[in-house]
Amino acid sequence: MNDSGRACAFVVDGLTYRGIEWGNPEGPLIIALHGWLDNALSFSVLAPYLAQYRLLALDLSGQGHSDHRSTDATYHIWDDVPQLLGIVEQLGAAPLIVMGHSRGAAIAVLFAAALEKRCSHLVLLDGMLPVPAEESAAARQFRQAQVDREAAKARRRRHFSDVEGFVTARVKLGFSESSARLLAPRALRPHTDGFELTHDPRLNHASAVKLTAGMCAAFYESLTSKTLVLVAEEGLRVRAGLEAALQAVAQVPHCMVQSVPGKHHTHMEEGAEVISTRIRWFLEGADAGVNPDSVTAETVIAQSDAR
Numbered sequence: 001m002n003d004s005g006r007a008c009a010f011v012v013d014g015l016t017y018r019g020i021e022w023g024n025p026e027g028p029l030i031i032a033l034h035g036w037l038d039n040a041l042s043f044s045v046l047a048p049y050l051a052q053y054r055l056l057a058l059d060l061s062g063q064g065h066s067d068h069r070s071t072d073a074t075y076h077i078w079d080d081v082p083q084l085l086g087i088v089e090q091l092g093a094a095p096l097i098v099m100g101h102s103r104g105a106a107i108a109v110l111f112a113a114a115l116e117k118r119c120s121h122l123v124l125l126d127g128m129l130p131v132p133a134e135e136s137a138a139a140r141q142f143r144q145a146q147v148d149r150e151a152a153k154a155r156r157r158r159h160f161s162d163v164e165g166f167v168t169a170r171v172k173l174g175f176s177e178s179s180a181r182l183l184a185p186r187a188l189r190p191h192t193d194g195f196e197l198t199h200d201p202r203l204n205h206a207s208a209v210k211l212t213a214g215m216c217a218a219f220y221e222s223l224t225s226k227t228l229v230l231v232a233e234e235g236l237r238v239r240a241g242l243e244a245a246l247q248a249v250a251q252v253p254h255c256m257v258q259s260v261p262g263k264h265h266t267h268m269e270e271g272a273e274v275i276s277t278r279i280r281w282f283l284e285g286a287d288a289g290v291n292p293d294s295v296t297a298e299t300v301i302a303q304s305d306a307r
Contacts, residue, residue, distance in 0.1 A: 005020035005021055005022045005044065005047065005057075006020065006021040006022070007019075007020060007021075008020065008021050008056065010086070010087045010090055012082075012083040012086035012087060012090075013082065013083055013086065015061055015066070015067045015069070015083055016066060016067045017058050017059065017060075017061065017066045017067070017083060017087060018040075018058075018059050018064065018065040018066050019040045019056060019057050019058035019059055019066075020040045020041070020043075020044070020056075020057050021054065021055065021056050021057075022043075022044070022047035022048075022050075022051070022055045022057075023047065023050060023051045023052065023053050023054050023055045024051065024052055024053065024054055025054055026054070027052050027053045027054045028053050028054065028096075028097060028283070029053070029054045029056060029091065029093040029096040029097065030050070030053050030054065030055045030056065030096070030097040030098075030099055030123075031056050031058065031084070031087075031088070031096060031097070031098050031099070031111075032055060032056065032057040032058070032099045032100070032101075032104075033057075033058065033060060033084075033098070033099070033100040033101070033104030033105075033107050033108050033111070034057065034058075034059070034060065034063070034064075034100075034101055034102075034104045035101045035102030035103050035104050035105075035127065035264075035265075036102055036103040036203065037063065037187075037199050037203060038063070038101070038102075038104075038183055038187075039059050039063055039064030039065075039183055039186040039187055039198075040057035040058060040059050040064055040186065041057075041064075041182055041183050041185065041186050042057070042101065042179075042182070042183060042265070042267070042268050043055065043057040043099075043267070044057075044182065045182070045267065045268050045269070045272045046267055046268075046272050046275065046276055046279075049272065049273060049276030049277075049280075050276055050279065050280070053097075053283075056091075058084075058087070059186060060080050060104070060107070061075070061079070061080055061083065061200075062075055062199055062200030062202065062203055063198070063199045063200070063203065064186040064187070064198060064199075065186055065198065068200040069200070069202075074202070074205075074207075074208065075200065075202055075203050075205070076207050076208070076209070077103065077106045077107050077110060077130070077207075078107075078110050080107055080111075081107065081110050081111050081114055084107075084111050085111075085114060085115070088115070088118070094118040095117070095118050095119065095120035096115075096118065096119060096120065097119070097120060097121045097122075097123065097283065098111055098112050098115070098119050098121075098122050098123070098225075099122075099123040099124075099125065099279075100123075100124060100125065100127060101125040101126065101127055101265075101267060102125070102126060102127040102236070102264065103127065104127065105124040105125060105126070105127025105128055106127060106128065106129050106130055108122060108123075108124060109122070109124070109128065109129050109219055109220070109223070110219065112223055112225050113219050113222050113223060115225075116224055117224050119224075119225040120225055120226065121225055121226050121227075121228070121282065121283055122223065122225045122226070122227040122228070123227075123228045123230070123279055123282065124227065124228070124229045124230065124249075125230050125267050125275065126230065126231060126232040126235040126236065126264050126266070126267075127236075128229065128245060128248070128249050129211060129216045129219060129220070129248070129249075130210065130211060130216075131244075131245070132210075132211060132212050132213035132215075132216050132248070133210035133211065133212055134212070135212055137210075138209070138210075141206065141207070141208070141209070141210055142208050142209065144206040145205060145206045145207060145208035146208075147206075148204070148205035148206050149202075149205060152201060152202060152205065155201060157196050157197065157201060158196065158197050159191055159193040159194060159195065159196045160188070160194055160195045160196075161193065161194040161195075162194055162195070163181070163184050163188065163195065165194075165195075166180065166184055166187065166188055166195065166197075167180040167181055167184065170183070174263065174264065174265075175265060176265070176268075176269050178268075178269065179265050179268040179269055182268060186198065187199070213248070216248055217248065217251050220248065220249060220251040220252045221251050221252075221253070223252050223253065223254075224253070224254075225254070226254045226256075226282070227249075227252045227254060227255040227256070228255075228256050228258070228278065228279070228282040229246075229249055229255060229256070229257045229258070230258055230259075230260045230275055230278060231246075231257065231258070231259050231260070232259075232260055232261075232262050232263055232264055232266045232271065233259055233260065233261055233262065234262065234263045234264075235262075235263060235264045235266070236264050256282070258278060260274050260275050260278065261274060
């Protein structure tokens with residue numbers, strides 16, 4: 001296998017989605033969706049461990065090497081789903097596996113719901129649907145989105161004199177130095193001042209509308225795919241209300257929740273081998289050193305409380 005992967009591109013609705021493929025071109029297809037302001041390279045550490053699969057990691061719109069959306073468009077978590085469905089049609093692959101990290105995990109839930117039985121397995125890496133919004137906050141949320149849109153007209157795109165500046169900035173956000181460097185080739189492009197970020201600044205804007213608890217429950221309950229939720233021991237949801245999140249995701253009909261070592265980007269860092277082992281066991285239905293009955297949502301909650 002070529003560790004650098006194979007470049008790929010798809011045009012749907014006038015938008016070009018670019019990505020990277022690894023593994024066996026004839027193997028079961030995994031479509032992988034990266035997190036907020038990450039890119040397809042975030043799956044390059046997992047890829048060698050999943051060589052028997054056709055792992056297709058896409059740069060989501062407005063990120064990496066994929067097109068930005070038109071000036072009148074938005075970047076809600078559901079906005080990529082129509083184009084992702086179009087890519088599936090072009091690939092002609094069914095059933096398929098959907099995997100997502102962080103924001104990509106939220107999109108993966110919606111994508112799997114739209115695919116219905118065409119999605120056989122869903123893997124969520126330290127992410128799920130966003131923390132539900134209270135209905136009473138709807139107007140405030142909507143106004144904030146308008147404020148962000150107006151403020152963006154005067155905001156300049158961020159530049160770095162060299163790659164080291166980008167790495168330093170990402171480390172301050174909680175990335176390891178190695179994972180920041182890993183993402184750099186698709187996160188930066190040359191500019192007269194050195195480098196500029198490739199992502200669309202509108203990805204920083206507040207969403208005009210957010211899902212409520214009832215809406216999240218409806219999406220979870222609609223899933224027909226077998227689902228594996230891998231929660232990083234030091235991840236975002238552990239710090240931001242893990243118990244409520246796990247109670248919500250427990251509404252998925254065929255769901256297993258397990259904890260894995262590391263921080264939010266552990267799939268790019270120290271947890272990659274453990275995560276790949278869990279994923280292979282989950283997809284193959286065979287013993288890969290993990291007992292499926294040994295870890296439940298309640299166990300994960302107890303472990304987080306103990307820390």
